[in-house]
Amino acid sequence: MNDWIDETLHPDYRQRLRAARMIYDSRTDHQRLQVFENPVFGRVLTLDGVVQVTEGDEYIYHEMLTHTPLLAHGAARRVLIIGGGDGGMAREVLRHGAVEEVVMVEIDASVVEFSKKWLPGISAGAFDDQRLRLEIADGADYVATADARFDVIIIDSTDPIGPGETLFTDSFYGRTRQRLADGGILVTQNGVPFLQPEELRGTMRAFRALFADATAYLATVPTYAGGPMAFGWGTDGQARETPEQVLEGRMGAAGLTGLRYYTPAVHKAAFALPGYVSRLVG
Template sequence: MTDWSTETLHADYAQSLKVGTLIYDSETEHQRLRVFENGTFGRVLTLDGVVQVTEGDNFIYHEMMAHVPIIAHGAARRVLIIGGGDGGMAREVLKHRDVTHVTMVEIDAGVVEFSKEYLPGISAGAFDDPRLELVIADGADFIRQTAGGYDVIIVDSTDPIGPGEVLFSDTFYGHAKRALTDDGILVTQNGVPFMQGEELTNTMRAFRALFTDATCYLATIPTYAGGPMAFGWGTDGPARSTPPEVLRGRFEATGITTAYYTPEVHAAAFALPGYVSKLIP
């Protein structure tokens, strides 16, 4: 019989990926880690049965969470990543030569070590970059205690269950805003709105109370099934109104090569379908 990994995150919907070779299967103090080969997506990492990252399509998620806020900001020097233990977000952030310091806070050291060994292509050497400070700690505790001063904060969290649940609270978002510079930008992973509408609504309600500019933007990632994924966006600065030609100039100046992100996709990602707009209070 063929082995399939079936994700049951949603009550009425499931997706399955064929397991070609099971490479790793173990439990840490916090969660169950599993890696397997899939013919289309390459190596796949699941946490408690839920797909977190794949070699095949991770570039979409990581490029859109990293490059949209950094290029929109235009002068980001200090970036905070909450989560992101596979190193993919750090990989994309560190492509920006003008970023001088990246703090990455991951609750589970086992995820980091595991990813280095079994998914090295995801981080692509990011953990060896001297600009990266890796902190093993609870993200909510860190954000409450940090002195802040971050131009961009990226919350690369799991879904709001288990250890990741606290990263979706109003209190967490309030502490994150305090840790931003005046024109700083907070971006968050907010799931697939068609399947997880309440998650987006709750985050947007908190963002609207905190930020002058609060919305979300979208990207379609095959293994995050059920429609496009939403990324929360909150800032008191003018970054979202950056003209397309300025975005293009900034992007070309970076010299970065991307497989999904373009300045045109960046601008279009904020154009929301009606059903998503209705989820934003």
């Protein structure tokens, strides 16, 4: 098989990935799931035709969305992940031995079971860790009804279409803010700002009303095409000012070896925004 898969996320721009072999193609109660083999990126997972994760470059996304807030915080014990059904985010969070509990809220149980079977290397055993508590529920409902507080909250959402749409609203961000402990940090997936400027602009408008420190940071993930990817950052503390040498010390204390993208120097540099992104942040 040598079909080409068109990603249909953007109306005026598309990328294509060669499917050397289609491994799985089916529809769940929430969305269409496909996994295919690509010679460069390995196994590729798409939801409703949009690339979610690939074996080849997933480490960039997962390392930057976990280690950046966790090492900046320095004392995170409880972490909430909204989304993240492939298990990659939980895998990276659980590398921090000081983390005592990770609550992962995923709307679609099929994504979790599917990922365990077809993409096991991404979770790498995270679902078997006793510190992980998996909740199959709507993330927006969870933050509206839960009474727990978390040191770090990671929104590992799909794009703001379909099931992920509610995870980009002002009301969701406001309720998520209430789930943060003192000094807590909220980070979000905010797409590629060159092609999805309103996604970042809307999140930052909400964050500026909620947090003393509201900004974004960047990472380049090849399969999220169109430029660097943005991650929202919100906190009332001074965690963003953590010196590079302190990050290095925390990284060593956590035993974080073998990372392929994140470094303390990259951490600091990721907050240096080009002009067009800085204007979206406001």
